[in-house]
Amino acid sequence: MNVQDILAELVSFPVFGGESNLAIIEWIESYLLDRAVETNRVPSADGKKSSLHCRIGPSAPDGYILSGHTDVVPVAGQDWTSDPFILTDKDDGKLYARGSCDMKGFIACCLSQVDHMVQAELKKPMYFAFSYDEEIGCLSAPELAASIRHHYDLPPRYAIIGEPSMMRPTTGQKGIYILDITVNGSAGHSSRIKQEVSAIHESAKLVTWLENKMNALVAEGNLDDRFTPPHSSLHVGMLHGGIAPNVIADRCDFSVDIRTIPSDSLDAIVADFQEHCRAKETMLRKVFPDFMIDIREHHPAVPPLDTADDAAIVKQIISLTGNANLDAVSYAAEAGQFAQAGFQSIICGPGSIAQAHRADEYISKEQLRLGEKMIADLIAHCS
Numbered sequence: 001m002n003v004q005d006i007l008a009e010l011v012s013f014p015v016f017g018g019e020s021n022l023a024i025i026e027w028i029e030s031y032l033l034d035r036a037v038e039t040n041r042v043p044s045a046d047g048k049k050s051s052l053h054c055r056i057g058p059s060a061p062d063g064y065i066l067s068g069h070t071d072v073v074p075v076a077g078q079d080w081t082s083d084p085f086i087l088t089d090k091d092d093g094k095l096y097a098r099g100s101c102d103m104k105g106f107i108a109c110c111l112s113q114v115d116h117m118v119q120a121e122l123k124k125p126m127y128f129a130f131s132y133d134e135e136i137g138c139l140s141a142p143e144l145a146a147s148i149r150h151h152y153d154l155p156p157r158y159a160i161i162g163e164p165s166m167m168r169p170t171t172g173q174k175g176i177y178i179l180d181i182t183v184n185g186s187a188g189h190s191s192r193i194k195q196e197v198s199a200i201h202e203s204a205k206l207v208t209w210l211e212n213k214m215n216a217l218v219a220e221g222n223l224d225d226r227f228t229p230p231h232s233s234l235h236v237g238m239l240h241g242g243i244a245p246n247v248i249a250d251r252c253d254f255s256v257d258i259r260t261i262p263s264d265s266l267d268a269i270v271a272d273f274q275e276h277c278r279a280k281e282t283m284l285r286k287v288f289p290d291f292m293i294d295i296r297e298h299h300p301a302v303p304p305l306d307t308a309d310d311a312a313i314v315k316q317i318i319s320l321t322g323n324a325n326l327d328a329v330s331y332a333a334e335a336g337q338f339a340q341a342g343f344q345s346i347i348c349g350p351g352s353i354a355q356a357h358r359a360d361e362y363i364s365k366e367q368l369r370l371g372e373k374m375i376a377d378l379i380a381h382c383s
Contacts, residue, residue, distance in 0.1 A: 003368050004095065006031075007108035008087040011097035017071045017135035020048045024070050028052060028111070028130060035114050042147045044140070049132040051144040055152060056114065057122030057382065063156035064378060065127045065148065065343060067141075067334060068107040069134030072099040078359035094362040102356035105363040106162030106349040109371035116379055124382035127156050134334060137178075137299035141334035145341035158313045159338040162349030164356060164363075165327060167370045169317040170347035172226045172328030173305035173335050174259040177266055178298035181206070183241075186288040187250035197288040199252035200241045202280070206293070209276055210234040210256055217264060224261040226328035232260040232269070233330075255298065259330060262306035303336040305345060313344045320377045321348065321370075329353070348374070 001009075013024035029039050032054060042051040057063070075084045075098055082088040084098040110128055117126055129148060133139035149155045163170075183206070185199035193201075214234040223230045234256060241252030260266045277293040284291040307314060309326060318324050331353065339345040350371035351363040 001112070003108050003112040003372055004087070004365075006111050007095065007100060007104060007368070010104040010108055011087050011099050012085055014085050014098070015071045016074050017133050019071070021070045021132045022048065022050060025050050025052050025130070031111060032114065035118055037114065037118065040147070040151060042140070042144050044132070049140070051129070051131045051140050051147075053127060053129045053144060053148050053151070055125050055127050056117045057125035059152065059154050060123065060125055061154050061157065063125035063127055063154075063158070064382065065129050065156050065159040065338065066110045066375065067129040067131070067159055067161045067338065068103045068110070069131045069334065070107070071132055071135050072102070073135050073357050075359075080359045082360070084361075093366065094364050095368070096360055096362045098361055101164050101351035101361050101363040102353070103163055103349060103351075105164070105351050105368055106371055109162070109350060109368060109375055112372055113375045113379060116376060120379050120383045122379070122382050125156065126379070126382060129159075131334060138302045138332060138334050138337060139299060141337040142341065145338050145343065149341055157344060158316070159335070159343040159345040160313075160317070161333055161335040161338065161345060161347045162371070163333050163335075163347050164349050164351030164353050165329075165347055166352050166367065167321050167348060167350060167374065168323055168325060168327045169314060169321065170327040170329055171305070171307040171309060171314055172224070172262065173333050173347065174227060174232075174261060174330045175266055175302055175304035175336060176332040177258045177260070177270070177301040179256050179258070179270070180296045180298050181254055181256065182294040183252045184290060184292040184294070185250050185252070186248065186291070188248045190246040190248055193248060196248045197284050197291050198248045200249040202284070203239060203241065203252040203254055206277070207236045207239070207254065210236065210273065213269065213272065222261070222264055224263060224328075227261055227330050229330075230261075232258070232264045234258050234269075260304060262304040266301055302332045303340050305333070305336040305339055305347070307339065307344065307346055311344055313346045316381070317346055317348050320374050320381070
């Protein structure tokens, strides 16, 4: 099968983040087993989802992981001009479908080269690592990376995460952490605003504290010009509370999205916020004894990526792609998790992130060709 035919199969599986991905994993398994490649599953706790990894080539050091995620974001409410789960060629050099760019295009490039890998006399092994639930918090990558490290007697050294980067070597990625917060105040008539504790008013003050914390980090010089914006960001995107304009709200819920540059400490930022909240509780319980700020983890933190420009994996990808213009991205990806697991990691894959998550998502045929070429050249390097 050529890369376009493989991509057509992959995008036909509408695997949204949080849902079962077993159908697409079974298709990939079958494709690999038909080529005598042994596969290994890393199932979720409920058995409804699974990551997959495999090795092609000998048990030898300095192997390369090629990694991608099998889930996609929803299409509901988007104005698609073609069926998002049928790969559509509009004769404009682009292939349209949900996931064509993010990031089944890279997985298709990997699978299209399996016959070449099997036939080559590899001296360094190549590994596939395909995950689930990346789009809702990069949930499965830590377990997948750990499984690879412990399953093979000589684990790989490098990891290439094929997020759409226009084949530009990407050495930096911000970390992300989302907190869900509930403020419990006291209900009452709006005329008693000084006698009660409004959950909405106190939530608003916490939102302002978070913005001030972000500004303080900038003022302290905590900057990294590789990123846009060039600093850690603290953003509240959801806030809900109250039942009527003349009723003091006894509950307010909001969520904060924290994206950290590699040099900032997420633990320190969160600890400062928690300390402020505990002090606020102590003060306001004098007015309302049951006042509480409940802080919950939305999902585990995704660590940043900060691979040195002179790292071996960077030099290798520059050699393979011919692109020495290094990049850094502000979105979350699994690269930081693979790096945390001990693999020298980089992001490099076909397609543009500007096309991801939108209606009429596409990947260009030229980008698919370049993705295939990078992997073919890596096979030659490993042979």
